[in-house]
Amino acid sequence: xxxxxxxxxxxxCAPDLLPHFERLNRHWIEKYFTIxxxxxxxxxxxxxxxxxxxGKIIFAxxxxxxxxxxxxxHIDVESAEMTKLAVDEKFQGYKIGWRLVKEIMRIAExxxxxxxxxxxxxxxxxxxxxxxxxxxxxxxxxxxxxxxSNVKMEYTFGAEHPQYTVAGExxxxxxxxxxxxxxxxDMQAAARPKAGKxxxxxxxxxxxxSAINNNVRIIRAxxxxxxxxxxxxxxxxxxxxxxQFMNWQNLIKLWTIxxxxxxxxxxxxxxxxxxxxxxxxxxxxxxLNYLIVDYVIHMKHHLSQINELFNLKKDxx
Numbered sequence: 001x002x003x004x005x006x007x008x009x010x011x012x013c014a015p016d017l018l019p020h021f022e023r024l025n026r027h028w029i030e031k032y033f034t035i036x037x038x039x040x041x042x043x044x045x046x047x048x049x050x051x052x053x054x055g056k057i058i059f060a061x062x063x064x065x066x067x068x069x070x071x072x073x074h075i076d077v078e079s080a081e082m083t084k085l086a087v088d089e090k091f092q093g094y095k096i097g098w099r100l101v102k103e104i105m106r107i108a109e110x111x112x113x114x115x116x117x118x119x120x121x122x123x124x125x126x127x128x129x130x131x132x133x134x135x136x137x138x139x140x141x142x143x144x145x146x147x148x149s150n151v152k153m154e155y156t157f158g159a160e161h162p163q164y165t166v167a168g169e170x171x172x173x174x175x176x177x178x179x180x181x182x183x184x185x186d187m188q189a190a191a192r193p194k195a196g197k198x199x200x201x202x203x204x205x206x207x208x209x210s211a212i213n214n215n216v217r218i219i220r221a222x223x224x225x226x227x228x229x230x231x232x233x234x235x236x237x238x239x240x241x242x243x244q245f246m247n248w249q250n251l252i253k254l255w256t257i258x259x260x261x262x263x264x265x266x267x268x269x270x271x272x273x274x275x276x277x278x279x280x281x282x283x284x285x286x287x288l289n290y291l292i293v294d295y296v297i298h299m300k301h302h303l304s305q306i307n308e309l310f311n312l313k314k315d316x317x
Contacts, residue, residue, distance in 0.1 A: 008067070008096055010103050013057040018046050020066040021057055024086035032123060033148040042084060046071070055080070056107055060087070060096045067091040070100040072107060078114040085127070098130060105134070105155065115156045119149035128153075135161065137268050159271050166292045167267035170259060173296070177303055178256050184310055186248040193309060198238065200309055203302050204255050205243025206234060211258045214295050217278055218265055221288045225276040231283075259299075266292050 013021075022043040029035055041049045050057060053074050060068035068087040072080050082104055087096045108116050118136065120128055131153050141152035181204070189200040198206065213232050221227050243251065274289040286294070 008099065009061045010099060011059050011061055017059055017066060020059065021046050021069050024069050024088060025084045028086050036147055038146060058100065058104055060100055062091060068096045068100050070104050072104050080108050080113045080116050082116050082118045101134060109157050115154055117152060117154050119146050120151045121148050122150055137270065161271055162289055163266050163269045163274065163292060166296055167263045169296050171263045173299060174256055174259050178252060181252050189248040190244060199244060200306050201246065201248060201251060202238050202243050203306055204251055205241055206238050207299055207302055208255050208258060209237040209241060210298060211262055215262060215265060217291060221276050221278045222269060222273045228279045231281040
């Protein structure tokens with residue numbers, strides 16, 4: 001397929017297209033799972049199970065071929081379920097699923113829904129990654145909806161998601177600095193600029209210590225507000241972790257992997273708990289939102305220190 005010469009069109013539902021809704025969805029369900037009674041109702045009687053109840057079905061077409069579909073199922077006046085997303089295997093890799101989801105979400109917002117939920121499974125990694133990028137976040141899944149579902153996600157229209165911005169900024173830092181740090185040799189990274197000052201290894205090790213401690217704070221602060229938690233002695237941790245003697249490339253990998261995990265941790269924070277407060281040592285309480293923003297500011301500060309020592313970037317961060 002050449003998307004330049006064979007553009008994908010998104011079209012609404014018509015009675016003669018419903019067999020494609022069943023065909024495309026039956027294929028992926030049977031490939032990974034088994035057909036359940038709720039599937040039979042939706043696939044064989046979509047007009048009654050989805051459309052007549054206020055739901056919507058859309059399709060993706062390449063010329064005269066139907067290559068993808070997704071449905072929006074009415075739950076109540078405020079919420080709907082996005083369901084039965086399927087793309088023909090021959091046409092995967094062209095972001096057709098992304099376009100279908102974005103369009104059905106536009107329709108949901110236009111219809112006045114406040115939130116959209118979906119059910120999935122952890123083995124469907126590409127789909128889950130796409131949903132997360134679009135703005136869905138994982139919430140507890142209730143039993144009984146689908147036997148195959150061990151993941152439930154939710155998107156709330158109109159809600160501010162500052163954690164997405166922070167996670168995106170952190171991801172950008174990881175991508176940019178991972179490559180820059182790799183250009184430093186182990187010997188250069190271990191050199192201390194003067195007695196009593198951290199080496200580049202120790203600065204990056206300190207950032208790993210920061211990631212370890214802040215990960216705990218971020219998780220615990222989601223459970224309770226007015227969380228009181230001890231701080232940590234930075235010098236003691238840097239010495240105790242023996243960062244100065246760790247292989248430099250392995251240290252870069254550890255810093256990268258831990259912060260990539262933090263990107264996911266931060267991005268999936270429920271918006272409603274961002275105002276939970278955290279009190280570290282005797283300092284004034286701060287919100288969870290402040291904590292994640294300050295984490296990135298702190299990282300930028302120490303990356304700037306590394307930049308001053310090795311002149312990795314001409315611009316400042």
